Amino acid sequence: MSVEPPISVSGLSVAYRLPEHHHSSVKELAIGAVRRQLHWRMLWALRDISFELAPGECLGIIGANGAGKSTLMRVLSRVLPPTHGRVVVRGRVAPMIELGAGFTPQLTGYENLVLYGALLGRDPRDMRRRAQAIAEWAGVSEFLEAPVRTYSQGMQARLAFSVATDTRPDILVIDEVLAVGDASFKRKCVERLAEITSQGTSSVLVSHQTTLLRNACQRLLWLDRGRIVACGETKPVLADYERSMETAAQAGRQIPAGTGSQSAAAG
Amino acid sequence: MAVPVYDSAQRGRRALAIGPNLWQQRRLVGLLLRRDLVSRYKRSLLGMWWTLLNPLLEMAVFFLVFSHIFRRATPGVPYVVYLLSGLVLINLFRQTVLGVATSMVNNGPILSRMYVPLELFAVSAAGVLLVNFLASLIPLLAFMLITGTALPATLPLVIIPGALIAFLGVGIGLALAPAAVLYPDVTDLLSVALLLAGYLVPVFYPISIVPVKYRLFEQLNPLYSFLESFRGLLYGGSFHPASAYAVMLGTAAAAMTVGSFVFSRFGRRMVVLL
Numbered sequence: 001m002s003v004e005p006p007i008s009v010s011g012l013s014v015a016y017r018l019p020e021h022h023h024s025s026v027k028e029l030a031i032g033a034v035r036r037q038l039h040w041r042m043l044w045a046l047r048d049i050s051f052e053l054a055p056g057e058c059l060g061i062i063g064a065n066g067a068g069k070s071t072l073m074r075v076l077s078r079v080l081p082p083t084h085g086r087v088v089v090r091g092r093v094a095p096m097i098e099l100g101a102g103f104t105p106q107l108t109g110y111e112n113l114v115l116y117g118a119l120l121g122r123d124p125r126d127m128r129r130r131a132q133a134i135a136e137w138a139g140v141s142e143f144l145e146a147p148v149r150t151y152s153q154g155m156q157a158r159l160a161f162s163v164a165t166d167t168r169p170d171i172l173v174i175d176e177v178l179a180v181g182d183a184s185f186k187r188k189c190v191e192r193l194a195e196i197t198s199q200g201t202s203s204v205l206v207s208h209q210t211t212l213l214r215n216a217c218q219r220l221l222w223l224d225r226g227r228i229v230a231c232g233e234t235k236p237v238l239a240d241y242e243r244s245m246e247t248a249a250q251a252g253r254q255i256p257a258g259t260g261s262q263s264a265a266a267g
Numbered sequence: 268m269a270v271p272v273y274d275s276a277q278r279g280r281r282a283l284a285i286g287p288n289l290w291q292q293r294r295l296v297g298l299l300l301r302r303d304l305v306s307r308y309k310r311s312l313l314g315m316w317w318t319l320l321n322p323l324l325e326m327a328v329f330f331l332v333f334s335h336i337f338r339r340a341t342p343g344v345p346y347v348v349y350l351l352s353g354l355v356l357i358n359l360f361r362q363t364v365l366g367v368a369t370s371m372v373n374n375g376p377i378l379s380r381m382y383v384p385l386e387l388f389a390v391s392a393a394g395v396l397l398v399n400f401l402a403s404l405i406p407l408l409a410f411m412l413i414t415g416t417a418l419p420a421t422l423p424l425v426i427i428p429g430a431l432i433a434f435l436g437v438g439i440g441l442a443l444a445p446a447a448v449l450y451p452d453v454t455d456l457l458s459v460a461l462l463l464a465g466y467l468v469p470v471f472y473p474i475s476i477v478p479v480k481y482r483l484f485e486q487l488n489p490l491y492s493f494l495e496s497f498r499g500l501l502y503g504g505s506f507h508p509a510s511a512y513a514v515m516l517g518t519a520a521a522a523m524t525v526g527s528f529v530f531s532r533f534g535r536r537m538v539v540l541l
Contacts, residue, residue: 016539016540017536017539018540074379074380075275077380077381077382078273078382079378079379079380079381079382079538080538080539081275081535081536082275085275086274086275086276087273087274087275088272088273088274088275088276089272089273090270090271090272090273091270091271091272092270092271093273093382095380095381095382097380097381098380101376101377101380102376102377102380102381104302104306106305106306106309107302107305107306111301111302111305114298115298115299115302118294118295118298119295119377119381119383120381123294124294124295124297124298125294170270
């Protein structure tokens with residue numbers, strides 16, 4: 001294993017460049033272009049983010065809704081390009097973002113399993129060989145020939161999780177996927193993640209479950225409105241985060257901007 | 268196996284990487300093609316038969332309306348063969364442009380959640396329509412046999428204008444795919460434009476009914492060359508007109524060049540909007 005960090009992010013900013021609402025159609029765009037009134041609204045989802053992931057480390061990402069967590073996950077899994085800054089990812093990434101969302105409802109579980117694996121970069125022939133084992137872990141082996149539209153949300157999530165973790169990836173990018181499914185499935189997932197991590201896989205994990213974060217992550221990265229509030233050891237960052245959330249809840253408003261710099265200094 | 272490295276700072280060579288990329292990913296493209304075919308027909312009553320039936324139904328409508336007027340206006344070939352051959356080819360073009368242009372929108376859930384080269388979905392969409400085209404040659408041949416039209420030796424070569432018009436369609440579709448993500452009505456406008464494009468060339472009417480002063484205008488449309496050469500090979504038994512081949516190659520190559528450039532430059536940026 002190389003000593004190079006599996007993920008290094010420097011000065012990352014991501015903007016959603018949205019067309020102004022007053023020309024959301026081509027006709028209006030054409031009129032706007034003629035009048036030279038093309039307006040783009042730059043919505044900054046992430047601003048100047050820098051961090052490194054150490055080999056074998058699990059980094060948790062926390063923050064309120066709209067903090068930019070999912071955007072960060074999508075940049076790390078190559079789906080979104082950075083607007084500014086640089087992202088280097090070394091190794092095979094297994095992205096787990098809304099598990100099962102890539103399934104085709106009309107296809108059978110088996111066909112989806114093979115396709116999903118292939119989309120994640122696996123050889124379809126390997127997927128066919130592994131299909132039975134993957135389905136068994138997900139608990140859907142009796143339904144492999146049924147179309148996925150007949151599957152429950154939980155079954156789809158289990159199948160997708162099973163495909164994504166069938167071979168050990170170098171890096172796991174997990175966006176809240178452990179929030180779906182019942183308790184026993186969650187336990188199974190956490191066990192499998194622990195097993196994979198113990199073999200050297202690094203991971204980035206978005207979650208709102210503090211117990212999971214406390215148990216799985218060595219460090220936490222706290223985002224607020226696209227900026228890093230704090231990055232450091234799990235315990236102190238989580239304590240600061242929870243305190244600020246409580247304050248915000250009591251005040252019944254957004255987290256004050258001032259909290260950020262204070263806890264960054266503390267962390 | 269080498270560790271794959273993704274460095275966001277390395278960009279710019281993607282347009283050139285499309286070819287080798289496709290070969291590397293041929294198995295995935297095969298699966299996508301299968302998915303597109305299956306999901307298109309699996310839950311329908313007639314399944315794959317739709318492919319054969321669609322052009323026939325469209326032909327029936329035109330035939331009912333125009334057969335009396337144009338019966339004698341297509342010398343050397345029954346009107347029904349003239350009509351169906353035009354429809355089959357122009358539909359390949361229309362559907363390929365539309366299928367490729369909407370390939371990003373249609374695969375939004377996948378593209379916004381995992382990294383897959385965007386062009387694979389465009390290729391798969393185009394592949395489905397090429398399969399459709401080949402299938403629709405069956406009823407076309409059947410009508411030629413029924414009407415006693417001679418099948419010339421050049422007939423199998425119809426695949427040349429077929430493939431070239433598919434490339435033209437893919438190129439135009441690629442150029443429009445990012446815009447179709449940005450503005451939903453691009454797809455609607457495109458449908459109308461493609462319908463009109465089909466009426467501007469002699470698909471269901473013979474060129475002889477067009478007033479002489481407008482004929483040059485029709486013939487300057489590249490689609491005219493595709494239709495002429497397709498019909499020439501299909502029932503004319505000739506490579507006439509030779510100039511059509513230059514036009515076909517030129518427009519297909521130009522469309523592919525512009526399309527790949529636009530797609531590789533703007534495609535990935537549009538993923539945020541999916």
